[in-house]
Amino acid sequence: MKNLGMMDPAFLGSLQPKPYAEGGDSVYTINAGGASYRVHEFKTVGSSTLNITTGGEFEYLVVAGGGGGGGGTAGGGGAGGYKSGILILAVGSATVTVGNGGAGATGSTGSAGSNGGNSVFASVTSTGGGGGGSNSVNGLSGGSGGGGGAAANGAAGISGQGSNGGTGSSLAPFGGGGGGGSSAAGAAGQGDGSGNGGAGTASSITGNSVVYAAGGGGGIFGSTATPGQGGSGIGGNGGNSSVNPTAGAANTGSGGGGQGNNKLFGAAGGLGIVIVRYAI
Numbered sequence: 001m002k003n004l005g006m007m008d009p010a011f012l013g014s015l016q017p018k019p020y021a022e023g024g025d026s027v028y029t030i031n032a033g034g035a036s037y038r039v040h041e042f043k044t045v046g047s048s049t050l051n052i053t054t055g056g057e058f059e060y061l062v063v064a065g066g067g068g069g070g071g072g073t074a075g076g077g078g079a080g081g082y083k084s085g086i087l088i089l090a091v092g093s094a095t096v097t098v099g100n101g102g103a104g105a106t107g108s109t110g111s112a113g114s115n116g117g118n119s120v121f122a123s124v125t126s127t128g129g130g131g132g133g134s135n136s137v138n139g140l141s142g143g144s145g146g147g148g149g150a151a152a153n154g155a156a157g158i159s160g161q162g163s164n165g166g167t168g169s170s171l172a173p174f175g176g177g178g179g180g181g182s183s184a185a186g187a188a189g190q191g192d193g194s195g196n197g198g199a200g201t202a203s204s205i206t207g208n209s210v211v212y213a214a215g216g217g218g219g220i221f222g223s224t225a226t227p228g229q230g231g232s233g234i235g236g237n238g239g240n241s242s243v244n245p246t247a248g249a250a251n252t253g254s255g256g257g258g259q260g261n262n263k264l265f266g267a268a269g270g271l272g273i274v275i276v277r278y279a280i
Contacts, residue, residue: 019056019089019278023049023096030207035279039206042274043251045100045117050276055090059277060124061205063212063253064099064143065116066269067129067179069219069236069245070258071105073150075133075168076179076186076197076216076228076238077248077255077269080116081126081143081161084203094122096274101248102131104256104266110134111266112149113256115142119272129269130155130165132179132216132258139165139177147177147186147195147218147228147258154186162213166195173225176218176238179255181231186215189228194218194238197231197255205275216248216255216267227260236267 024040031037037059040050045065052058064080080099099117113131120126130142138153139146144162145155154165154177166177166186175189181198189195197215204210217228217238227238230248236257239245245257248270256267 017054018280019058020054021050021052023051032207037277038280039277042096042098045098045271047097049093050096051093052089052091056278057086058089059086060121061203061275062119062121062124062126063272064119064126064128065101065272066248066253066255067116067131067142067146068102068104068113068269069216069256069266070113070132070134070149071111071265072134073174073176073221073260074219074258074266075139075147075149075165075176076218076258077102077113077132078129078142078144078146078157078165078179079162079181079213079215079255080129080253080272081158082182082201082213083124083126083161087122089122096121098274099128099272101269101271104268105134106265110137112137112140113266115140116269119274121274127158127161129255132266144180144182144215147179149176150174163198173221175220176258178218178228179215181215182213189218193226194220194228196228197235200232200234205277212252214254216257219245219258219260221260230257
């Protein structure tokens with residue numbers, strides 16, 4: 001009989017019990033790269049748990065809530081922080097928190113959007129996106145920074161989570177800066193148009209390629225001026241005097257669009273998401 005101590009380590013590893021857990025808004029099995037995985041998606045805002053009955057390696061994607069767009073001639077909201085990787089976890093309960101999207105500014109001139117809420121998986125925390133700025137009001141820092149309003153600066157993102165927001169223009173019609181995205185900074189506002197939101201990042205943790213954490217577009221003054229577009233098609237679009245801004249896509253952690261008319265308000269950031277999977 002062969003000595004177990006001399007066996008192939010890969011064979012010995014195959015004898016180890018596979019990870020297993022319960023919890024999440026949806027749980028399903030996928031095949032990817034020739035392997036089978038059990039996937040847990042958490043989409044409901046607030047705290048819950050992943051109950052681990054067999055420990056092992058858990059792959060994760062943690063996206064925080066996106067920042068809200070600013071009011072007035074405003075910047076777009078920054079994307080929520082984006083983190084992915086692998087944790088080795090023992091039997092027990094792992095905390096999961098899904099961050100809310102930040103509210104759009106509820107005032108006009110001088111009102112920044114609110115930051116998004118943090119998302120958490122066990123020891124991993126992603127920081128909520130920064131709110132977009134307003135007239136002469138800088139964007140707010142976050143996982144990705146909010147865009148600056150007219151004649152104001154974009155805010156810094158956090159290295160390893162996101163990017164900076166774009167600067168707002170001081171030239172009429174005062175385009176706001178785009179919110180930062182997880183893969184690219186928000187574009188600066190110009191005299192003839194607002195900055196677009198920064199691009200998000202694609203993940204295939206669910207078995208399909210999905211983009212998360214894009215920035216919101218900046219707003220601009222006037223009814224014919226061009227507002228900024230949300231990054232990657234999931235960040236909220238900016239507004240102008242005749243078009244309202246739109247919210248970041250739900251459960252993508254994308255920023256909301258900034259407003260361009262002082263009588264209207266910024267749009268909300270998208271809710272965050274936490275996704276966990278493991279080989280079965």
